[in-house]
Every structure is written in C-alpha cells, then in structure tokens.
Amino acid sequence: MASITSKLYFHIIKRNNDEFELAGISENKETWYVLPEEMKDLSLHEALSTKRAIINTINSIKPINGYRKICIKLDDELRKEYYDEDENLCFLDNMLEEKIIDNKHRDEPDDNFLNERIKELEAKLSLNDNFKLQDVEKKFILDKFNKKQNPTEWIEKFENESRRHKILNPTNFIEALRFFLSGSPKDWYESNLKKIGLTNWSEWRKKNRI
Known part of the structure; x- marks a missing residue:
C-alpha cells in the first residue's frame, strides 16, 4: 500500500x-x-x-x-x-x-527540449516573411494525402512544393506537412511528433508509411 x-x-x-x-x-x-x-x-x-x-x-x-x-x-x-x-x-x-x-x-530531457526550441526559433526566423505556414494549403499545388497515393511519391511532391516556396528548414517542412493530413495519417503525424520531434526531417522521411 x-x-x-x-x-x-x-x-x-x-x-x-x-x-x-x-x-x-x-x-x-x-x-x-x-x-x-x-x-x-x-x-x-x-x-x-x-x-x-x-x-x-x-x-x-x-x-x-x-x-x-x-x-x-x-x-x-x-x-x-x-x-x-x-x-x-x-x-x-x-x-x-x-x-x-x-x-x-534526469536533466537530459530539459537540455534536449531547449535545443529543440532553439532550432525551431531559428527555423521560424529563416522562413520567408512573405510566406506564412498557414498559407501552404492555398499556395501548394498538392492534394492532401488520402492513403490512395504512393507515400514515397507523395512525400517527394510535398518536398518539391516546399522547396518551390523556399521552405527549406526541416522544422518548417514538418510543420507544413500537418496541413495536408487528416484521419489516420494525422494520427501518424501526431505519433511521430512525439517520438521524433520537429527538427529531424530525414527521420520523418524514413517513416513515410503514412
């Protein structure tokens, strides 16, 4: 007891x-x-x-x-x-x-957290001031992922659109991705967000089984 x-x-x-x-x-x-x-x-x-x-x-x-x-x-x-x-x-x-x-x-998670936040702030500062992340749905020539597409091909199209709009930082890649997911793919996104975080796009790309 x-x-x-x-x-x-x-x-x-x-x-x-x-x-x-x-x-x-x-x-x-x-x-x-x-x-x-x-x-x-x-x-x-x-x-x-x-x-x-x-x-x-x-x-x-x-x-x-x-x-x-x-x-x-x-x-x-x-x-x-x-x-x-x-x-x-x-x-x-x-x-x-x-x-x-x-x-x-015990102190390691706090150190990692601070490093993550610094990288995120740097990413936001590097984003083109004329382009806000909430505008990606309007400006990207890209359909939302609906599980009928090939995940690898869809991710490549997403990357191409991101680069076309000068979204080059991994954190911004990951934040932009969420605007194109719903249903079970959104659950996949939330799960990866907790496991991988907002700075390692290459690791996200490896787990592209949306």
Whole structure:
C-alpha cells in the first residue's frame, strides 16, 4: 500500500494553442505515472485544471510542445481524483503505467527540449516573411494525402512544393506537412511528433508509411 504524500508533480505539455496534455504524475519526480492517451487531455482533469497554479502554468507555456513540471499541494479534491481507496496513485480509479527515470539522466530531457526550441526559433526566423505556414494549403499545388497515393511519391511532391516556396528548414517542412493530413495519417503525424520531434526531417522521411 502506498503512502499518500502532501503534494504531487504534474508534467504538462502544450499540444496546440488551446490543447494541453497531462503527460505524467509523480510523487517524487523520479517515478512518473503515465496516463493512457484517452486520459491525457488536461480538460478531463477538472479538479486539477481549475487550480490557479495550473492556469498560470499553461498561460506561461508559449511554444507548441513546450512543457512544465509543476508541484501542487494536495487538497481533498485532488486526493479523490488521483488516489484510490487503497492509496494507490491513479486517475479516477484507473491504474497508471509506472515509468522510473534514471537520476543520472534526469536533466537530459530539459537540455534536449531547449535545443529543440532553439532550432525551431531559428527555423521560424529563416522562413520567408512573405510566406506564412498557414498559407501552404492555398499556395501548394498538392492534394492532401488520402492513403490512395504512393507515400514515397507523395512525400517527394510535398518536398518539391516546399522547396518551390523556399521552405527549406526541416522544422518548417514538418510543420507544413500537418496541413495536408487528416484521419489516420494525422494520427501518424501526431505519433511521430512525439517520438521524433520537429527538427529531424530525414527521420520523418524514413517513416513515410503514412
């Protein structure tokens, strides 16, 4: 039986302008409990998302995929939401997957995150000021991917259109790609975004089974 602490740590990620994900919960920042995909939407966590500290936190996260790890003092409302009757950490009585982080490498994700953000900012600065990414759907001569096309050939056409409009940075390639995907290909995109990130276009290209 676990012993309930007086506080919990929450790992929050910004997935879109108005979408935030609760990626993990911890009692000690070493062992994290990961939520199932269908439970990660922060809006589902009513007791947590109304806390002033959480509201301030999500307002402070600016870049897409930016994140914060924040400590919240437990009250009765949070205890009810994140512990079962046997004092096990959970979410609404759903047991969570346990993930232990090696203390020797605990700082590495933050370093990688900062490097990713720097590369993304550099990419945005290098993009032609006369061309905004949200305009790609209008300006690209390219049909959205619908799974009937050959993925390799479609990716090549996408790359050609990107170069034609002087979108040359890998991060901008990846961000532009999302405007041409929907349905299961969009799920593929979101999965790769989490696994690969926004800077390694060559790795995305290897996994072109959209």
